[in-house]
Amino acid sequence: MKNVTFCVIEGKSFAFYGGIIVSVFFILLGLFAAYNMEHHGHIITGMNNQVVWGMPHVFAIFLILAASGVLNVASISSVFRKIFYNPLARLSVLLAITLLIGGLSVLVLDLGRPDRLVIAMTSYNFKSIFAWNIMLYNGFLLVCAVYLWFMMQRSMQRYYPTAGLIAFTWRLILTTGTGSIFGFIVAKEAYQTAIMAPLFIALSLSLGLAIFLLVLLIDCWETNCSLGEGILRRPKKLLGILVAGVFYFVLVYHLTHLYFTGRHGVEYFVLADGGIYTVLFWGGYIFLGTIFPILLLYHERFTKSRLSVASAALLTIIGGISLLYVIIIGGQAYPMEIFPGKEIISSSVLNSPTMYSYIPSIWEIMLGISGIAIAAFLTVAAVRILPFMPRSLADTDIDETFKG
Secondary structure, three states, X not given: OOOOOEEOOOOOOHHHHHHHHHHHHHXXXXXXXXXXXXXXXXXXXXXXXXXXXXXXXXXXXXHHHHHHHHOHHHHHHXXXXXXXXXXXXXXXXXXXXXXXXXXXXXXXXXXXXXXXXXXXXXXXXXXXXXXXXXXXXXXXXXXXXXXXXXXXXXXXXXXXXXXHHXXXXXXXXXXXXXXXXXXXXXXXXXXXXXXHHHHHHHHHHHHHHHHHXXXXXXXXXXXXXXXXXXXXXXXXXXXXXXXXXXXXXXXXXXHHHHHOHHHHHHHHHHHOXXXXXXXXXXXXXXXXXXXXXXXXXXXXXXXXXXXXXXXXXXXXXXXXXXHHHHHHHHHHHOOOOOOOOOOOOOOOXXXXXXXXXXXXXXHHHHHHHHHHHHHHHHHHHHHHHOOOEEOOXXXXXXXXXXXX
């Protein structure tokens, strides 16, 4: 591995200023949506007493999982000692920080009363998985900041592998905690399963790598940085493996539910009779988010095209969001059976034979997109101020053994 020099991007192009303007625009829309939701109440959203986690939570969990997964590129470099990934490590840690800030911003603004967060941060209920996650999220930001400092400061490089191992372990615990939010809920038949934790870990890895590849391709295109086929080949093959890994855990999740007779109803709802949830599962996740990306990444006709790699990464993200929508919202939309085998005749709400209705409002969508805009704005600003991008990622500049 040759010595790689890093630089700040000049930030004088139309694409750079266009990205800043678009990000700020969507951030302002998100703040406007948060103001209206705080002023008028959550009645203006599609959420209700049954579906209490809506579209903002889908975006927030997507960003949190992506933040954990994108750190995998740096972990491959420092923990597994694959020095080939060293030039990509700084951008990996930066994206982990900005994506998590974007996801947490959506959660805070969706509270309706963001000032009440102080109570949640000072009065812990250690029996609550949400209290654990507050500590995990804040700790993750701190660990990543130290990890990045050790990475960029030459005098601290001897501590760099140790910091990488701590960051690697912390993100696994963080993603396990996020998945356990749903795995520990016993009131919903679609949840309450231990497979949620490994499923969310696998999903975070695929989403994080997909976002990393997209950002890398966009940055290299915008800065005219040479991007060799050799350095792109390994991450894109890894993305295909991770997409297949997510599918494996989704398959195990549904086979486990089908094994239990009491959960045949929720499985039929998701797989065959759930309306938008069935469409998103088969169309959004299975076809767009699994089959097509693997085809684009491994078929000889597409695998050498940069456009195919970018398309596969984008489709992976779309598939991941579709899967999260089905899990988070579809799991709440399925009617909750309070007393199995009994019929409640005094409540038409708690014993509804049909799924609960939920249509995301424009306010929720604006707030969710603002989280992505916050992450994008912070990323663009950071690469303009500090040297996160290598001057060149050409094969001959990265690997001395490369012979063409």
